[in-house]
Amino acid sequence: MIAIQRSQSLREQVYQALRKIILTGGLASGERIVETRLAEQLQVSRTPVREAIGQLQREKLIVSNPNGGFKVATLSIQDAIQLYDCRIALEQLSAAGACESVNSQQLQQLEEYVVVAENSAKSKVQPADSYELLELDYKFHQLIAASSNNQWLLTLLEQVFDKMALLRVQTTKHNPQVLEIRLEHRQIYDAIATRNPDLAQKTIKEHLIASKARVVRELEIINTTELLTSEITS
Numbered sequence: 001m002i003a004i005q006r007s008q009s010l011r012e013q014v015y016q017a018l019r020k021i022i023l024t025g026g027l028a029s030g031e032r033i034v035e036t037r038l039a040e041q042l043q044v045s046r047t048p049v050r051e052a053i054g055q056l057q058r059e060k061l062i063v064s065n066p067n068g069g070f071k072v073a074t075l076s077i078q079d080a081i082q083l084y085d086c087r088i089a090l091e092q093l094s095a096a097g098a099c100e101s102v103n104s105q106q107l108q109q110l111e112e113y114v115v116v117a118e119n120s121a122k123s124k125v126q127p128a129d130s131y132e133l134l135e136l137d138y139k140f141h142q143l144i145a146a147s148s149n150n151q152w153l154l155t156l157l158e159q160v161f162d163k164m165a166l167l168r169v170q171t172t173k174h175n176p177q178v179l180e181i182r183l184e185h186r187q188i189y190d191a192i193a194t195r196n197p198d199l200a201q202k203t204i205k206e207h208l209i210a211s212k213a214r215v216v217r218e219l220e221i222i223n224t225t226e227l228l229t230s231e232i233t234s
Contacts (some may be wrong), residue, residue, distance in 0.1 A: 114189045170222070
């Protein structure tokens with residue numbers, strides 16, 4: 001149950017709540033969206049739920065169901081490859097820009113994100129913790145983009161980050177170890193902290209290429225498993 005705070009915009013809160021449900025795996029990829037059930041869960045009428053569904057559909061986190069209604073989007077291997085290719089191009093630019101424009105407060109926050117990730121390595125990550133690591137990964141990369149002082153770049157990356165979050169939920173649900181950010185984030189931070197744009201671009205590119213390979217491999221495993229299950233039950 002996600003509590004709705006009436007002091008804020010109800011429409012915005014329902015949107016944020018539904019978005020979080022999707023991005024935490026509360027509604028799985030491909031799962032049908034049931035307005036009445038969500039309205040009951042959030043203790044609101046169906047109108048703000050319907051509005052939230054419309055907004056999330058425009059963001060492509062929810063798609064139309066061929067049989068009617070809506071369902072949570074499912075991203076394919078091709079989607080994953082293309083999203084990562086966009087990130088690799090854009091985030092090299094953000095890392096280089098951060099080397100020039102990052103301030104001491106932003107550097108301190110980046111290091112704090114790295115330390116939290118490193119500390120999490122001391123205990124095995126459980127599936128329930130995957131969302132926290134996903135949030136940490138997002139905050140680290142988002143802050144690098146913000147540190148580049150390029151608002152247009154940040155806007156473009158925010159659009160990609162939303163789809164990436166859905167993609168990572170698909171894969172970490174089956175294998176939390178797909179999300180490996182500890183050592184790779186430290187290397188990126190060190191390059192930015194020393195204001196070395198060439199090294200920053202190199203390390204963030206290597207990080208995203210490695211992440212892309214892990215995610216694509218996991219999607220291939222998921223697809224193979226689902227195909228075999230379908231053949232057995234048919």
